[in-house]
Amino acid sequence: MKIVENIDVREIRRKLGLNQSQFWSELGVTQSGGSRYESGRNIPRPVQALLRLVHIEQIDIDKIRKDDFEVIEYLRAHQSDLYKSLKKDAKAKKKEK
Structure with a gap:
């Protein structure tokens, strides 16, 4: 799986028209944690993978078994x-x- 690296997650969130709480809660990340990622803190690889699946590939992970x-x-x-x-x-x- 291709991991999302060196991307502007804030820009992705804004393009989707979501606030931080909406955007990050879909990945199981708190708003404050997401804010830190948007400010430049390294995003763990599992969160990067979820970010790619949910917000880039538009996959509803609730439906995956x-x-x-x-x-x-x-x-x-x-x-x-x-x-x-x-x-x-x-x-x-x-x-x-």
Whole structure:
């Protein structure tokens, strides 16, 4: 997974039209913690990953389940052609919208 580094999280938040509390609470981060990140404190890698998923990829993490990840990992390891085909189809479908 590509991690978000050297980005202006404040700018992302502003473009989304969210206040700090709204933006950071979706990641499980307090407003004060988010404020520190926006002021230049290093963002831990797990928070960077969540930031990318939630605010850049627009994925609703409340809908993701552990078994979804298990299926993905199984497909990657044992059905790589099918996994690649499904991924390609999903991207094409997303572009249609």
